[in-house]
Amino acid sequence: MTRPLPQNDSMRRMPLPEIGKTLARLRPSTAQTLHRSGVTLIEALICLVVMSLGVLALMGLQTNLRYNADVARQRAEASRIASQELEKARAFASISGTDSWDAISTRTVSSYELPDNRQNTTYTLVRTVTTPSDGTPRKVITVTVSWADRTAAVPAAGQAQAQNQSIQLQALVAGIDPTLSGQLAVSQISPPSSQRSGRHAAIPSEAKDLGDGRSAFKPFNQGTSVWVFNNTTGTVSSLCSGITTDQAAITTSTVENCQSISGRLVSGSVHFTNVAEPGLSEARDPGQLSRGVRILSADSPLRIASDSGVNVSGNPQCASNSPTSRAGVPAAVRLNDAYLPIQYFCLVVLTDGSSGWGGKLDLVPGNYTGETAEDWTNSGTGSNAYKVCRYTRYTTTNPDFVANIDHPLTYCRTSYAANSTICTNKVTQSLTEQNYLLVKASSTCPTGDSIYNTRQHQPAPQ
Structure with a gap:
């Protein structure tokens, strides 16, 4: 055991030889000195290893950060390239x-x-x-x-760089043709913007909302029939007869004893022209064209072809604003010797309310009262012979049998083939914009482009 070092005063009083002996006793042994040096070296080595691992981790983190930043930049560029390609297509x-x-x-x-x-x-x-x-x-x-x-593998055969x-x-x-802003072909009868809030777009804007989820429609406020629409589905749920009240005065009590039916509305307009060979403008939007003929019979402008009607109760109940005499044509139109497009609404009553209907809608020739020279027909080549064209979306594969909403030749059929007479595509909803164009029998139904076209409807193409 090492003796304690004497106090300062004692050291000053001690002789020098004694001081030397005292210091010699206080010097640690060689073993003790070696033991203390070994512990310090191990601690230094451990610190060095820990620091090395930390430096390696930081280097790996920096490498990953650089890689991720590089990939993020590349992905941003790739997204911009893909977006630019889509915009070019649009x-x-x-x-x-x-x-x-x-x-x-x-x-x-x-x-x-x-x-x-x-x-x-x-x-x-x-x-x-x-x-x-x-x-x-x-x-x-x-x-x-x-x-x-940067981590891409070896490129595959024929590949400049692995991806x-x-x-x-x-x-x-x-x-959709940009110049036409999405319009199908002709002037709309009941455009979406004219629909009242909360009602199906197929319901005519003139129909009166009864306030109970139904709307009453008296076509052109004429006759005695009233069609009652379901505001949600746009289908006709009731058919009323003997109603002499004006449409504006109809109430829920007026239609409470009507016949319950399952009906669908078909509506559109009929345009016509005497141009020798109608062209692109007629196919896209004929508007008010040149001198035409009496278009529709006043009581039944359309009919279901008897050989193709499916799930239909008789002929549709139709109404149009076609004048019954030349006096009924607006004076401004008579001065220009031209007629305005005719609007029509047809109610197709289903025999089976659980499904839709199918058939071919044909125009019915008519004439002005006292002007038999204005009669027209869809056969022959005489001066009173006319061809009926329908506005429809064009498809190069099967142009006469497009979707129901796009006005096919015959609703629910898919081709002329005998084995396709079974109705596989019934009309389940009310249809709008089922538009027609009358041209001279010697003319060809005008075509526009891959969207806005007419196709021959009557006589039916063979």
């Missing part, structure tokens, strides 16, 4: 021709370069275009942009 100026909707097709760009070539990888763009099988004018566009990041990153964007591009 920016067509016409339906057909150069830079048109028809021209939108599948394409591949194997080496897409950014502006000023500011990129650290190579992008590959693939645009895939598919068309739905139902014939509707729309295209599904899928754009895939792929590239290689292990990709993004994909998809959009639906409708074939």
Whole structure:
């Protein structure tokens, strides 16, 4: 045991030899000195290992941060490339021709370069275009942009650089002519903007809302029939007869004893022209055309063809604003020797209310009272022979059998083939914009583009 060091005063009083002996006794042993040096070295080594691991972790973190930042930048560029490709597809100026909707097709760009070539990888763009099988004018566009990041593997055969990153964007591009702002073909009878709040768009805007979820409609406020619509579905739930009250005065009590039916509305307009060969303007929007003929019979402008009616109770109950005499034509129109388009509404009553209906709607020839020279027919080639065209969406695969809303030749049939007479596509909802155009029998039904066209309706094409 080491003796304590003497106090200062004692040290000053001690002789020098004694001081030396005392210091010698206080010096630690060699073993003690070696033991203390070994512990310090191990602690230093442990600290060095811990610091090395921390530095390695920081280096790995920095590498991952750089990689993630690089991939994020590349993904942002790829998203911009894909978005720009979709916008190019949407920016067509016409339906057909150069830079048109028809021209939108599948394409591949194997080496897409950014502006000023500011990129650290190579992008590959693939645009895939598919068309739905139902014939509707729309295209599904899928754009895939792929590239290689820093971890890309060895390129595959024929590939300049391995690609292990990709993004994909998809959009639906409708074939609607930009110059027409989405209008089908002719002036609307009951445009959506004219519909009252809370009512189905097929219900005529003139119909009176009864305030109980129903609307009463007396076509052109004429006759004694009233059709009662369901505001939610747009179907006709009741048919009233013997109603002499004006439509504006009809109340719920007026229609409480009406016949319950399951009915569907078909409405549209009829235009006509005597132009020798109608063209694009007539196909798109005929408006008020040149001198025409008496279009519809006043009492029944349309009928269901007897050989193709499916689930229909008799002929439809129809009404139009077609004048019954020349005196009924507005004076301004008579001065121009032209007629305004005729509007019509038809109620198709179903024999089986649980399903829809099918059949071919044909125009019925009529004449002015006392002006038999104005009679017309849809057969022959005489001066009073006319051809009925219908406005419809165009499809190159099966142009006469489009969707019901797009005005097919015959509702619910899918082709002329004998084995297709079974109704597989019944009309279940009320239809609007089922529009017609009368042209001379020697003329051809005018065509516009892949969206706005007419097709021959009467006589039925063979």
